[in-house]
Amino acid sequence: MKKSVSFVLALLCVLSMNLNAFAINENSEILNNESILLEENAEESAPQTAGLSLAADSESGLPLSGLLTPNQSLRFPILISDANGNPVPLTDAHLEETRLRVETKDGRSAVRSIKVVEDDNGYALQVNTLSGYPSKITDYNGQLKLVKKTTGAVVHSLDLNFSVGYGRLSEETIAGVENGQYIYLDNNTPVITAEQFEKIDRLAKGEKVILTNGRWAYEVRVTEQDSVNLIHDEKPIKEILTQFEDQDFQFLNFPAGPAFDFTGTLTIDVSDAAESFDNLYLYSYYNGKLNKVYASYNEEEQTLSFKTKYFGRFVITDKEIPNGTVVNCDDTVGSNNNGSGSVSTKPNPNTGAAQLPVSLAASMATLSAAVLSFFGFRKNQK
Numbered sequence: 001m002k003k004s005v006s007f008v009l010a011l012l013c014v015l016s017m018n019l020n021a022f023a024i025n026e027n028s029e030i031l032n033n034e035s036i037l038l039e040e041n042a043e044e045s046a047p048q049t050a051g052l053s054l055a056a057d058s059e060s061g062l063p064l065s066g067l068l069t070p071n072q073s074l075r076f077p078i079l080i081s082d083a084n085g086n087p088v089p090l091t092d093a094h095l096e097e098t099r100l101r102v103e104t105k106d107g108r109s110a111v112r113s114i115k116v117v118e119d120d121n122g123y124a125l126q127v128n129t130l131s132g133y134p135s136k137i138t139d140y141n142g143q144l145k146l147v148k149k150t151t152g153a154v155v156h157s158l159d160l161n162f163s164v165g166y167g168r169l170s171e172e173t174i175a176g177v178e179n180g181q182y183i184y185l186d187n188n189t190p191v192i193t194a195e196q197f198e199k200i201d202r203l204a205k206g207e208k209v210i211l212t213n214g215r216w217a218y219e220v221r222v223t224e225q226d227s228v229n230l231i232h233d234e235k236p237i238k239e240i241l242t243q244f245e246d247q248d249f250q251f252l253n254f255p256a257g258p259a260f261d262f263t264g265t266l267t268i269d270v271s272d273a274a275e276s277f278d279n280l281y282l283y284s285y286y287n288g289k290l291n292k293v294y295a296s297y298n299e300e301e302q303t304l305s306f307k308t309k310y311f312g313r314f315v316i317t318d319k320e321i322p323n324g325t326v327v328n329c330d331d332t333v334g335s336n337n338n339g340s341g342s343v344s345t346k347p348n349p350n351t352g353a354a355q356l357p358v359s360l361a362a363s364m365a366t367l368s369a370a371v372l373s374f375f376g377f378r379k380n381q382k
Contacts (some may be wrong), residue, residue, distance in 0.1 A: 052144060052158040053079045053087050054125060067137065067163045068129050075124040078116070078144070080156075089122035098146050098155055107140035110164040114142070129164045133256030135191050135227035137165030166191045166229055177203040182210035182217070190231040190256075197225040208264070216252060220264025228258035230311070237285060239327050240315060248277060248318045254311035263309050270316055271302035277318035280304065285313040285327070292323040 054076040056063045064076050079087035080094055090100075100116045100123065112128040125144060142160040147153060167189040177183065177200050183192075192200075192211075200209055201222050211218045213232060233253050241249060250273050270280060282293040282304055293314070295306035304316075 051081055052090075052146060052156045053081070054144075054158070055079055055087075064125070064127065064160065065162050067165060067167065068127075069166065070130050070132060070134065070164055072127075072129045074127045074129070075117070075119065076127065077119055077121065078123045078125055080146075089119075091122040097149055099149055101145045101147055102142060102160075103145060104140070104142040106142075107138050110138040110140040110162075114140075114160075116144075125160075133229050133231055134165055135193065135229040135256070135258075137163050137168075139163045166231060168193060169196055174199055174203070177209060182212050185211060185213050185230050185232075187231055187233075191227065191229050192225075193227045194225065197222045197227075201225070215269045217267045218264050219267075220260055221262040222260075223262070225261055228260070229256035230254060230258055231256055237313065237315070237327075240285065240290070243327055244317070244319075244321070246319075248273075250316040252314045252316075254313070256311075258311050260309045263307050265305055266308050266311075267303050267305040268314065268316070269302065270297075270304050273316050273318075274302045277316075279318055279320075281317050281320050282306070283315040283317070283321060285315050288327050290315065290321050290323075290325045290327060292321075 054064050057074040057076055060072075060074065062068065062074060064074075068074070078090045078100070080090040082088050102114055102116060102125070104114070110130055112130060114125070114127050117124055117126045130138065140160065140162050144158040144160055145154050146156040148155060168191045169183070169185070169189050173183055173189075174196055183200070185192075201224075204222075206221070206223055208219050208221050211220070211230065215234075216232075231254070233255070234251050235253060236249065236251055237253075250270070252268060268282075273280060280297060282295050283290040284293050285291075293306055295304045297304055
């Protein structure tokens with residue numbers, strides 16, 4: 001009897017264990033099934049993309065980073081990562097339930113406009129940088145966002161960080177002033193800041209320094225000088241060419257219209273013009289007028305020089321034009337010239353020079369020895 005009872009109890013124990021195991025397995029299968037369903041739902045609801053990015057501007061090849069130049073219009077194609085993480089052009093198919101939005105945080109003045117536009121293969125971020133020729137650099141901070149149309153919830157965002165302005169003079173170039181070297185400027189670094197001028201003046205011990213690009217040189221004191229932008233070019237002014245079709249011209253332009261506190265000597269190498277022009281006449285072009293510049297010509301060095309504080313657009317021609325002649329166009333020079341871009345120095349009372357035929361100009365040279373030495377070196381290198 002005892003054996004029978006023991007057998008029954010053992011059987012009940014085994015059955016109980018099997019029932020518990022069955023329940024655990026069944027619950028595990030339910031949990032596993034629920035997890036699978038949750039994962040499937042998550043995959044369906046989660047975006048299949050990793051984020052936004054921008055390609056380089058198609059024309060210039062510039063990325064939206066670092067230092068951008070003013071007066072530019074750039075387009076950066078918008079990319080979105082596919083399921084494999086590869087960037088592909090963002091198209092209307094990606095925007096059925098979402099839309100793009102640009103938000104500016106800081107540096108709104110760095111751009112004329114920044115917006116999303118339709119592009120050949122989809123959409124692009126169009127950036128129009130600020131106008132003018134500033135001597136300061138402006139930083140821009142913002143975001144490009146992909147948001148839900150219904151709720152405005154952010155699906156993806158991309159930080160936009162760049163600067164707009166012109167490059168500053170290198171510290172290496174400044175250091176050379178202590179050894180009497182001239183300050184070489186190119187259009188990659190045309191800006192000299194007030195802080196840099198202070199250092200230059202200290203190294204030069206308050207004496208004049210020479211700023212140059214190779215074709216022109218400016219000798220001037222820079223004590224307490226404010227920042228300037230000496231970006232320059234030799235682009236023809238088409239309105240002048242149209243109005244004076246029977247004349248030859250050369251141009252030297254400083255579109256920022258910088259001004260200096262002290263009067264200095266600006267020297268222009270006119271060797272190319274001297275070889276082909278019968279005479280040399282120099283004018284400044286400001287507010288649609290040609291104003292005569294009273295300059296001195298050095299026949300040996302083939303340079304023109306004159307005193308000035310102001311830079312603008314300079315015109316060299318082979319025939320005289322009446323002083324103050326109006327050119328048939330509306331034009332201004334620069335935005336930082338404090339309203340005075342015209343360069344018209346008075347004639348030297350000792351010479352009475354008002355115009356400069358090449359044959360009469362040798363005795364009128366007033367260049368400093370340093371400027372003459374510089375141009376002599378340059379021409380010997382040709």
